Amino acid sequence: MEKQIKEILQRYKSDKTRLMDILWDIQNLYGYISNEAVSELSAALNLSKFDIEETASFYHFFLLKTAGKHQIYLSNTVIAKMNGYDEVYKALEDEVGCSFNGVSDDGIFGLFDTNCIGLSDQEPAMMIDQVVFTRLTPEYAREIIEEIRSGKTPEEVINPNMIPKSSLAYVDNMVSTHIQRTGPVFFRQDRNYRALIMKMLGSYPEEVIGIVQNSSIRGRGGAGFPTGLKWKLCSETEVEQRYVICNADEGEPGTFKDRVILTRSPKDVFFGMISCAYSIGSCHGIVYLRAEYWYLKEYLEDQLEEMRHEGLLGDKILGQEFNFDIRIQMGAGAYVCGDETALLESCEGKRGAPRLKPPYPVQEGYLGKPTIINNVETFAAVSRIVAKGSDWYRALGTEESSGTRLLSVSGDCDYPGIYMIEWGITLNEVLRMVGAKDTQAVQVSGPSGECVDPWKDGERIFCYSDLSCNGSLMIFDNSRNMLEVVRDFIEFFVDESCGTCSPCRSGNVDLLHKINLIVDGKATQEDLDEIVSWGNIIKSTSRCGLGMTSPNPLLTTLEKFPRLYRRKLSKSTDVLKPSFDMHASTSVHENLHRRTQEETK
Amino acid sequence: MSITITIDNKEIKTDIGATLIDVAADNGIFIPRLCYMRGKPCLGTCRVCSVKVNGWMAASCTIPVQDGMIVEVDTSEVKDIQKALVETLFSEGTHNCPSCEKSGRCDLQAMGYETDMMVSRFPYRFTERNKENAANLIWLERDRCIFCQRCVNFIQDEETGQKIFSISGRGPSSRIEIDKELADKMNKKQARAASDICPVGCIIDKERGYDHAMGVRKYDITSIRERILKGEQ
Numbered sequence: 001m002e003k004q005i006k007e008i009l010q011r012y013k014s015d016k017t018r019l020m021d022i023l024w025d026i027q028n029l030y031g032y033i034s035n036e037a038v039s040e041l042s043a044a045l046n047l048s049k050f051d052i053e054e055t056a057s058f059y060h061f062f063l064l065k066t067a068g069k070h071q072i073y074l075s076n077t078v079i080a081k082m083n084g085y086d087e088v089y090k091a092l093e094d095e096v097g098c099s100f101n102g103v104s105d106d107g108i109f110g111l112f113d114t115n116c117i118g119l120s121d122q123e124p125a126m127m128i129d130q131v132v133f134t135r136l137t138p139e140y141a142r143e144i145i146e147e148i149r150s151g152k153t154p155e156e157v158i159n160p161n162m163i164p165k166s167s168l169a170y171v172d173n174m175v176s177t178h179i180q181r182t183g184p185v186f187f188r189q190d191r192n193y194r195a196l197i198m199k200m201l202g203s204y205p206e207e208v209i210g211i212v213q214n215s216s217i218r219g220r221g222g223a224g225f226p227t228g229l230k231w232k233l234c235s236e237t238e239v240e241q242r243y244v245i246c247n248a249d250e251g252e253p254g255t256f257k258d259r260v261i262l263t264r265s266p267k268d269v270f271f272g273m274i275s276c277a278y279s280i281g282s283c284h285g286i287v288y289l290r291a292e293y294w295y296l297k298e299y300l301e302d303q304l305e306e307m308r309h310e311g312l313l314g315d316k317i318l319g320q321e322f323n324f325d326i327r328i329q330m331g332a333g334a335y336v337c338g339d340e341t342a343l344l345e346s347c348e349g350k351r352g353a354p355r356l357k358p359p360y361p362v363q364e365g366y367l368g369k370p371t372i373i374n375n376v377e378t379f380a381a382v383s384r385i386v387a388k389g390s391d392w393y394r395a396l397g398t399e400e401s402s403g404t405r406l407l408s409v410s411g412d413c414d415y416p417g418i419y420m421i422e423w424g425i426t427l428n429e430v431l432r433m434v435g436a437k438d439t440q441a442v443q444v445s446g447p448s449g450e451c452v453d454p455w456k457d458g459e460r461i462f463c464y465s466d467l468s469c470n471g472s473l474m475i476f477d478n479s480r481n482m483l484e485v486v487r488d489f490i491e492f493f494v495d496e497s498c499g500t501c502s503p504c505r506s507g508n509v510d511l512l513h514k515i516n517l518i519v520d521g522k523a524t525q526e527d528l529d530e531i532v533s534w535g536n537i538i539k540s541t542s543r544c545g546l547g548m549t550s551p552n553p554l555l556t557t558l559e560k561f562p563r564l565y566r567r568k569l570s571k572s573t574d575v576l577k578p579s580f581d582m583h584a585s586t587s588v589h590e591n592l593h594r595r596t597q598e599e600t601k
Numbered sequence: 602m603s604i605t606i607t608i609d610n611k612e613i614k615t616d617i618g619a620t621l622i623d624v625a626a627d628n629g630i631f632i633p634r635l636c637y638m639r640g641k642p643c644l645g646t647c648r649v650c651s652v653k654v655n656g657w658m659a660a661s662c663t664i665p666v667q668d669g670m671i672v673e674v675d676t677s678e679v680k681d682i683q684k685a686l687v688e689t690l691f692s693e694g695t696h697n698c699p700s701c702e703k704s705g706r707c708d709l710q711a712m713g714y715e716t717d718m719m720v721s722r723f724p725y726r727f728t729e730r731n732k733e734n735a736a737n738l739i740w741l742e743r744d745r746c747i748f749c750q751r752c753v754n755f756i757q758d759e760e761t762g763q764k765i766f767s768i769s770g771r772g773p774s775s776r777i778e779i780d781k782e783l784a785d786k787m788n789k790k791q792a793r794a795a796s797d798i799c800p801v802g803c804i805i806d807k808e809r810g811y812d813h814a815m816g817v818r819k820y821d822i823t824s825i826r827e828r829i830l831k832g833e834q
Contacts, residue, residue, distance in 0.1 A: 048763040050780045057769040334771070351771070356645045356663050499748060499768075499775035501648050502686060506693040509773050510723050534723075537685050540658035541648045 004029060005037060009044050016045040017367065019055055019349030023062055024330055032063040058351040058498070060114060060333030061291050067110030068103045070154060072096070073127040076113040077253050078488045079410045079474060080123035084137065088124045089113075091138035095145040108149055115335065115492055116253035117292040120410035120474070121178050121417050128154035130294035134175055165295075166302035168263070174295055177260045178417025181433065184396065185384050185404045186420055187264050193271055196387050197312055200275055201320050208279045209235060212382060214390035216402040221247055221338070221375035222445065222470035223545070227382065230372060234362040235280040237370040242282040244273050244324075245366060245373045247343055249290045251335035252446035253492060254472035257406040258376035260418050262289075262296055265380055266303045270326060272379025274312070275386045276372050277324040285326035286366070288343050291333050300328060335496035339544050340373040342498065353500040354544035377406055377471070397423035401463035409434045411443075411475035421462060428458040430473070438477045441561065446472035447489035448549035450556040451482070457560075482564055486553045487515045493550035504547030507538040511551060518568050522578040528558065528565055604668035609675045621664040621672065622650050630674055631826050633683050633712045635690070635800050636749035637662040639834060646750050649686045649712065652679055680716065687712050688721035695727050695744040696801070702809075703802030705818025709747060711825035730776065736784035738792035738807055746777040746803040756795045758783045765795070766804075777803065 008025045012018035019041075026037050033056055042049045056062045063071070074092060076085065093099055096109045103110045119125040122134035126141075131154050133144055147157045163170045179187060200208060213228025234242060246269060250258040261269060273285045289297065304326055307313045315323045334352045336342045341355035344366050365371025374382075381403060385393045394402045401423035407430065410416045414435025421430065431439055431454060439454045444467050452460065452467075460466050476482060490512045499505040514531050517523040535551030542548050558565060570578035602617045608630055615624045623639060625632050635647040643662045650661045653673035661672075673679055690696075690709060698704050730743035752766035765783045769776050787795070789808070796806040813819070828834050 046761060046763065048758070048761075048765070048767070048780045048783055050767040050769070050778045051764045053769055053778070054764075054767040058771045351768075356643060358665065494773060497772035499770075499772040500750075501646055502689055502693070502747065503648055505748065505773055505775065506689045506723070509693075509726075510689075513724060530722075534685075537682055541651045541660070541682060541686060543645060543648065543660075 002040065005040050009041070014044050016047055017348045019045070019047075019052065020329065020332060020346060022349075023052075023056055024332065027063060031069065032066050038064075055349060055351055058334065059291075059331075062332050063110075066103070066107075067112075069108050070129050070148060071110040071112060071127075073112050073114040073117070074100075075115070075117045075119065075123060075125050075127075077116040077120060077123065078485050079116075079120040079254065080125065081488070082411065082476075082480065083123045085124045087138045088126075088136045088141050091141045092126075092145070095142045106149075109145070114292075114333070115495065116251070116255075118250055118256040118259045118290070119175060120254050120256055120408065122176055123410075127292065127294075131155055131158045132174055132292075132295060133158060165298040168299060171263050171296060171299050175259075175263075177263050178415075179260065179264070180409075180415050180417040181419040181421075183404055183420040183422070185381055185393075186261065186268070186406060188268075188384075191267070191387075193267050193307070193312060194310055194318070196271065196383075197274060198318055200278065200386055201318060201322065205235065205279045205281065208275055208386060211386060211390045212275075212279070215385045215393040216390075217378070217381055217385060217393065218401070218464060219374060220377035220381065220405065220471070221340075222252075222448075224464050224468055227374060227378055230362055230374075231276060231279050233360075234370045234372050237363060239370060241284075241369045242280050243366040243369055243371040244276045244280070244282045244285040245343070245347070245371055246273055246285070246287045246326075246379055247338065247340065247373055247375050248287050248293070249331050249338045249343060250293075250376070251290060251338045251496075252448060252470060252472050253489075254408060254410050254443065254446045254474040255470070256408045256410075257418055257471045259293060259296070260408075261376050261380050261406070262293070262300065266300055267307065268380040268383040269376055270304065270307060270313070270379075271383040271386075272374075272381070273326060274317070274324060275382055276374070276379070278322060280370075280372060282372075283323045283325070285324060286347060287326060287328045288331060288337070288347060289328050290331045290337075294330070297328060297330065304328075334498070335492075336498045336544070336546050339546065342544065343373065344371065351498070353498050354546075356543070398461075398463050400465060401468075405462065405469060406471055407469065407473045408471050409473045409475070412436060412439065412477035412480070413475050423461075423463045425462050426458065427452065427454060427460050427462070427467065430462070431458070431475070434475070436475045436477070438479075439475055440478045440480060441476045441482055441485075441557075443472070443474040443476070443485075445470040446474070447492055447553050448545070450552060451486075451560060452556075453560045482557060482561060483515070483519050483568065486557050487512070487519055489553035490515050490550070493546065497546060497550070501541075501543035501547060503538045504542040504544075504550060507534060507542075507547070508550050510534060511538070511554060515554060517579050518565060521568055522570055523565075523568065524570055524578060527579070528569075531555070531558065604666065606666050606668070606670040606672060608672040615666055617667065618665050620662060621652070621654070621666050621670075622661040624666055625652075625661065625672075625674065626829050626832060629830060631715070631830055632661050632674060633687070633715055634662060634829075635687075635708055635712060635747060636751060638751065638755075638798075639832065641755060644750050644754060646748060647686065647690070649683055651682055651686065658682065684716040684718050685722065687716050687718055689723055690747045691718070692721040692723040692725045693728065694746060694801075695729070701745070701802040702805055703745075703799075705813060705821055707802055707820075708800035708825060711820045715824075715826055733779055735781045736779055738787060738789060739779060739784055739795060740805050740807055741777060741779050742803050742805060743777055745801045747801055748775055748777070749800055751798050751800065752777075752795055752804055755798055756791075758786060759791075760786070 097104045124136040125134040218224040337346045337352040339354045342352040346352040361371045397403045407419045494508045572578045634650040636644040733741035792806040
């Protein structure tokens with residue numbers, strides 16, 4: 001066996017549940033995951049070769065064949081497309097010298113596109129290897145390519161002053177964190193974590209859970225499950241080992257708040273995790289970080305190391321009988337891993353296919369043990385609740401939706417970025433705050449959420465019973481073609497469906513076909529009726545949240561903007577359906593016929 | 602613990618924790634399914650067994666029964682959704698029953714009949730996926746795979762416990778794979794078991810061709826509905 005692969009395996013004690021890390025280490029070493037490497041892993045991990053490929057081929061960023069020395073992934077979100085994506089796309093093809101999904105002749109570049117990389121406030125943006133370049137223009141994109149072609153690494157291009165990767169300055173040099181509006185909960189500068197953790201350890205675990213429960217905070221990932229109740233259920237399980245996982249797989253297009261929290265206040269998140277671990281009795285924490293945020297990894301590792309150094313993580317935290325440490329688990333490009341059970345599968349080295357529930361993660365989660373999975377924002381908020389008390393937190397927001405929410409605002413507005421809002425604010429107030437003008441539509445909660453019309457919905461309220469926003473807020477003014485936006489979103493879901501259940505795997509392809517007919521002016525009222533009927537079947541029968549929400553872009557725009565669709569319906573009076581393509585339907589037969597004739601000649 | 606649930610207004614006494622799809626079958630209520638196999642762990646992939654539970658659609662193979670649960674099976678809405686899910690599998694792959702070796706013992710075909718499907722409401726894609734003929738005893742007709750994952754989960758190499766079948770890629774570009782090395786360690790009986798567990802004509806054991814004439818085929822003799830209600834599958 002090759003020595004280097006052996007070393008990698010040793011690093012993870014040949015534990016097959018660490019397959020994600022092993023595959024990353026191999027790819028980072030060789031540039032891709034070769035057939036030979038798969039064979040060696042297969043023997044060492046007692047997995048069949050195909051079992052390893054089953055995992056590797058699931059994730060967008062794992063390469064099973066060579067794809068150039070450096071891989072370029074241009075973010076193709078709708079927000080990028082509103083900000084010059086097409087020009088950058090062409091410039092890249094031209095400068096790199098190949099089309100997308102290809103490799104340049106000199107073997108230096110592989111050129112791909114990718115779904116939202118969490119930079120919607122500074123699109124167009126691209127990843128090259130593990131760094132990102134933002135606010136691209138065709139000229140800037142060309143310069144970057146030229147520099148890399150002349151021998152520099154992407155790292156050297158973005159970081160010419162060699163700022164250490166473990167520092168905040170390194171991250172700040174690469175991406176901006178536009179915090180437009182702060183407030184009482186997040187981004188506090190003056191926190192003494194040692195004192196805060198000391199104080200928390202002075203309470204009983206049940207008391208900490210009580211504080212979280214009384215604060216009425218609900219999970220900020222999107223589903224809104226009461227956080228305190230989740231912790232309580234987990235603490236009541238009768239086992240030795242429990243796990244705490246922070247979901248930092250922020251994949252919803254348009255969201256970037258978790259990136260900003262992890263950049264500005266990582267220790268809030270870790271303190272939240274420590275509070276959780278203390279409450280439920282856990283020694284092991286994992287931050288599942290999306291691969292699009294590789295550039296945060298060393299910085300976060302360094303922040304963890306600082307906490308270990310101060311005795312806030314590790315064995316006997318602050319001298320007490322409480323051991324807890326956190327490791328970072330990298331994802332590899334799969335939106336579905338934002339689903340908590342898909343994330344668990346991924347953490348265990350498998351395909352990110354959502355599990356069946358029950359059992360719920362609080363009963364059987366990571367490695368079959370009770371597990372708390374909370375979002376980055378939830379843990380950060382909890383760190384403040386534990387310090388300031390539940391009454392303080394409950395005084396913020398509304399009766400049924402306590403506290404605050406971070407919005408990632410992007411699209412057509414003067415000030416894109418992060419806004420802390422208290423629950424209870426109206427859509428109109430938010431639009432005024434962000435400087436949105438001439439707004440046609442607002443996509444609340446990303447593609448999986450709903451598209452609203454400010455004329456009809458302007459006075460609707462951000463709260464769990466109305467606009468229960470998951471953090472993504474994309475704004476489209478009247479110059480935008482919303483049908484193109486919808487098509488983009490449906491394409492996103494086709495791309496990101498894990499394929500485990502049939503309605504989501506197959507149904508979204510049918511919906512994409514329908515929106516294409518509409519955009520091409522070949523749809524009839526019957527097609528619109530079928531979209532509603534089929535969309536509801538997909539929503540009601542899919543296995544996880546992805547399929548349960550994937551028809552939303554079509555269903556919610558059909559409801560709010562029916563005129564956009566009606567205008568595009570075919571006016572044809574032909575007896576054949578306008579979507580019927582005579583040539584495509586007969587070409588197979590005609591080609592066969594021609595071939596037979598030629599052969600008989 | 603004995604509890605009572607209601608299926609289609611009929612009160613049924615059963616035990617807490619039993620699986621809804623089994624409870625229904627034991628009480629003479631047929632729910633179509635393609636991935637579920639009684640007695641084996643639930644896969645929950647095909648969703649064809651979706652019914653209404655307390656007002657919400659749910660795959661009945663995934664639902665442990667609870668006291669007071671109200672279930673709807675025999676309603677036009679539920680039946681249409683089940684039919685749509687069967688149809689979606691017909692249009693997604695390429696299923697040509699008259700020329701398929703599995704015809705007459707194919708669960709998908711049988712469920713097509715049971716749900717009164719005439720033609721798929723979804724556009725047929727006539728997907729072409731490469732066949733895989735390399736293993737000695739097994740041939741894989743990928744066009745017909747419905748990704749139920751029965752083979753992935755229930756067929757293993759007897760010596761190492763490793764998977765013989767797996768799925769590569771994701772979403773609509775998922776593909777069923779066979780590990781030739783491990784597959785070639787199977788004997789004929791195991792290969793036949795793999796073929797039999799496949800609910801469609803995707804996994805075919807090579808030395809079995811057209812071994813049953815019309816009229817003596819499995820589901821022609823006893824329908825899939827009768828078999829399920831007898832608890833045979």
